[in-house]
Amino acid sequence: MSEQQATMRSVAVAAGVSMSTVSNVLSGRHEQMAVETRERVLAAVASLDYQPNHAARSLVTKRTATIGLIMSEVTNSLYPPVTVGAEAACRRSGYGLLLANADDADSERRGVDLMRAKRVDALVVFAVSLLDADNQHLYAAQAAGMPVVAINRHLPVDAPLSAVWFDHTSGGRIATQHLVDLGHRRIGHIAGPANRMTGVHRRQGYEAALTAAGIPRHPTLVAVGDYSFASGERLMLQLWRERPTAVFVAGDAMALGALRALSRLGVRVPDDLSLVAFGNPDLVRYATPAITTVDLPVAMAGRVAVELALRRMQRPEEKEVRLLDTSLLIRETTAPPRRGKGIGRG
Amino acid sequence: MSEQQATMRSVAVAAGVSMSTVSNVLSGRHEQMAVETRERVLAAVASLDYQPNHAARSLVTKRTATIGLIMSEVTNSLYPPVTVGAEAACRRSGYGLLLANADDADSERRGVDLMRAKRVDALVVFAVSLLDADNQHLYAAQAAGMPVVAINRHLPVDAPLSAVWFDHTSGGRIATQHLVDLGHRRIGHIAGPANRMTGVHRRQGYEAALTAAGIPRHPTLVAVGDYSFASGERLMLQLWRERPTAVFVAGDAMALGALRALSRLGVRVPDDLSLVAFGNPDLVRYATPAITTVDLPVAMAGRVAVELALRRMQRPEEKEVRLLDTSLLIRETTAPPRRGKGIGRG
């Protein structure tokens, strides 16, 4: 019940050795050590149910065995898998995961402050890839000796941070290529916002695929959204007037919105229109019909980010940037175009 | 850049006072203190950009200003809002949030060990409400002086833990009542698993509402699922053979599955069948049609849980249990029953 927590001193006394010896046994440093002594110490540790005091240890080692995670946009569908992946990697390495959420640039900055105050060993920041994001506070943290790794953040090439980035361009190409392969030529695009690198890149992928297939780009077939359900719905309504036979929607929530619009319009998917989404498949796979998606390996991103952070702690000079591949998950919303005219009331 | 982190000693020197004075100023304890001295100290703090070392502080106060959060079932739709709510409450109180995920009873136990090793001040555990859950490790933590509050966990009344619980029974009643009010009499139920208190309670609510409305219970109108999309789909297919005019589905993922089944069957919602879901509305509101839901105030649960934890730290003897109300969000899947026969191929 309320027995005093065992301390290293009490373990030392119980084992009849000095504290230094206990410390050496537990850290496994000095290997010149009598087997009998080691065993006596371990027995004492076990019998007293000793657990080292992290605070005391941190005080001298100047490390906390904790990694900070700052998550932007908690409503983002990528939030859970990133967090889960990061936590798993932390746990595997014996690190704790300190979580902070951020709604905007300012709360992100406060989150970084918090992490610096708490002296986490490294920081992982998941971002919304804004083109004009301010990174100074991250650079400052990195310069102060706290490795920072950015996930999905738009960074200049010479930024001092390790980073994980998704191959949005290739993802956009794959999505569009899939539609081309099915025989579509009149392929629309509901794009991400122009101030987000993800939006820009996915669109570039879309355009590249069209060009590669010798399909002329048609500006009226592209509508720019903001990744929200509402924008997906609105823009699909608008885009349908152009009678595409397929649409590549650059976000998962927008794809759900598009589906709603199509349902209102009486357009059948995939019979009258094919649809490919982009993002976290968990969100769209349970729609009806199940939406074909380009999958962002988000849990992996969380995992890789903390691995990069851990590595940077060892070799602070070696910045690493990791590009993660996307993959196409074909489900029920894509099919060859129907011959003949489009239908619907639009 | 790499200037040494300021310590309390350097602040003291800069301000020309003792460390004790600096400490007193910062903690705001002693109020008998010359204004001029206080200002000198604060100026020194600011100019040196001093940040207290948490580890050193923890070592003497024996508190870490950190709360642990253990989340069961990361794929649960409640994961993000609970986490967000908890984090917000922590931040507001100047606490950090240490996150650990758990897939099963064993990893939950390891999570608790981790939290005890890290000496968090309190522990919040989000659970899956299993009827036969083992709580001994939680009781042990509480007994060891670390307040534990359980969210959505099935606990005996005399459990020593503070707890947050949703009113699943009332939620089930509200959902069913809504259907009754619309004029439905033949109301089916896709229930949660029998080994989860949530499932049992929601079903009891359903049955209570029927009884109150004088509608006889019909066993074939109830199917027991496991909260998965797949079970929702399968059971809806099965339940349709009984030709209900409305169904109360006890989970959000199951409701999505049910919608898929109905689409396959060619049953129109809500024209041919009304549907009410239960859980996190964020999951089902973007379905087409948008599903009427009984909303679990999950973010609030996370927030309240850490508030209870904080309070329990002050008054360890006062265990508190908080029951959170649910509310009905009416959307597009519920309507009065059609007169005449049911339709569909089923």
Next chain:
DNA sequence: ATACGCTACTAAAGCGTTTTAGAAAGCATG
């Protein structure tokens, strides 16, 4: 015999706070 090296351990300083006990200075009281 002395110096040396090796093995297996230990003493003690130090990490950066909080907190307890108390000191110095000024002033009123008997």
Next chain:
DNA sequence: CATGCTTTCTAAAACGCTTTAGTAGCGTAT
């Protein structure tokens, strides 16, 4: 003039660990 009371500040111990420098004991080379 001694005493006591305030007010404002300080000295120093303590928290529980890691780590550096070093020692005791003993065998071996010179």
